[in-house]
Amino acid sequence: MKFSVLGPAGTFADAAAHQYLSTTHQTATIDYHATFEQVYQAVAPDGIGLLPIENQLDGFVMATLQRLQSEAVTIIGETTIPVNFGLAAQADSLSAIKRVYVQFKTEGQCQNLLSSLPNAEIITTSSNMVSVEKLQHGKPGDAAIIPQSQMALNAFPLMRDNVADQLDNFTRFTIFKKSPTTLAANTTLEAAVNQFKCPIFVTPPTDDPGTLYEILGYPKRAQLNLATLMSLPTKQKMGIYSFYIEISGTTAQLDDLQATLTEMARVFTVQPLGVYGL
Numbered sequence: 001m002k003f004s005v006l007g008p009a010g011t012f013a014d015a016a017a018h019q020y021l022s023t024t025h026q027t028a029t030i031d032y033h034a035t036f037e038q039v040y041q042a043v044a045p046d047g048i049g050l051l052p053i054e055n056q057l058d059g060f061v062m063a064t065l066q067r068l069q070s071e072a073v074t075i076i077g078e079t080t081i082p083v084n085f086g087l088a089a090q091a092d093s094l095s096a097i098k099r100v101y102v103q104f105k106t107e108g109q110c111q112n113l114l115s116s117l118p119n120a121e122i123i124t125t126s127s128n129m130v131s132v133e134k135l136q137h138g139k140p141g142d143a144a145i146i147p148q149s150q151m152a153l154n155a156f157p158l159m160r161d162n163v164a165d166q167l168d169n170f171t172r173f174t175i176f177k178k179s180p181t182t183l184a185a186n187t188t189l190e191a192a193v194n195q196f197k198c199p200i201f202v203t204p205p206t207d208d209p210g211t212l213y214e215i216l217g218y219p220k221r222a223q224l225n226l227a228t229l230m231s232l233p234t235k236q237k238m239g240i241y242s243f244y245i246e247i248s249g250t251t252a253q254l255d256d257l258q259a260t261l262t263e264m265a266r267v268f269t270v271q272p273l274g275v276y277g278l
């Protein structure tokens with residue numbers, strides 16, 4: 001099986017993919033791609049892909065949510081890993097740094113450090129390992145924010161550990177297949193699983209007062225837990241939003257989940273994204 005992830009080897013996505021394979025006792029050939037878009041495009045009909053969905057410090061990854069919203073995918077699992085960064089530079093001091101390479105989601109996790117580099121131009125990269133490569137092939141005055149695990153493997157005049165805004169920092173990744181799912185497919189789970197998660201998009205037909213309140217009433221009445229709520233523009237009209245919702249519960253509640261989604265689908269457009277064990 002081919003497992004498409006953000007590369008090159010050594011990204012947090014790579015670490016997350018290995019963690020997912022080991023906890024689910026699977027093997028796969030990791031297939032690295034340079035951007036989220038290329039990762040998504042590369043997922044083979046019989047393969048799987050992995051994209052980051054949220055970070056503890058910088059919040060949801062909109063590019064991933066937009067992908068899930070616009071394409072027919074089935075989410076089959078999730079995995080969360082600790083994330084930390086170091087600063088490496090071809091410079092003797094912070095004030096001598098002229099350019100700093102930083103992955104776009106990493107930037108929001110290292111705000112304190114970046115604001116202490118007023119003379120540095122921030123150059124955004126597509127992956128943390130690309131930041132490492134840019135520095136390795138860089139020139140005096142260059143710096144990069146790189147995975148903390150890369151600090152021991154690189155030697156530059158200036159090395160500063162643990163530069164994320166806080167040490168306690170995690171990123172959650174979603175694992176998906178590139179095929180649609182249906183509401184009816186939502187109740188089959190392996191027997192060993194106790195807890196499930198069910199991500200869906202819900203789009204109300206109009207923007208009436210209390211629409212969101214009404215949507216949230218469905219899982220509440222069924223005693224299903226609402227784990228995540230994000231609103232995304234439908235892009236069709238200003239003011240009309242789609243809601244990305246993750247419902248969680250115990251496997252004993254799968255029938256209630258099914259009934260709830262069916263009821264919701266009578267009133268709203270419900271796009272199911274699968275049900276997976278936790």
Ligand SMILES: O=C(O)C(=O)C[C@]1(C(=O)O)C=C[C@@H](O)C=C1
Pocket residue numbers: 006010011012013014052055061083103105106126127128129171
């Ligand atoms: O560049 C990487 O190492 C990635 O795996 C991407 C990514 C992300 O975009 O969220 C993953 C985890 C960190 O939050 C920062 C970057």
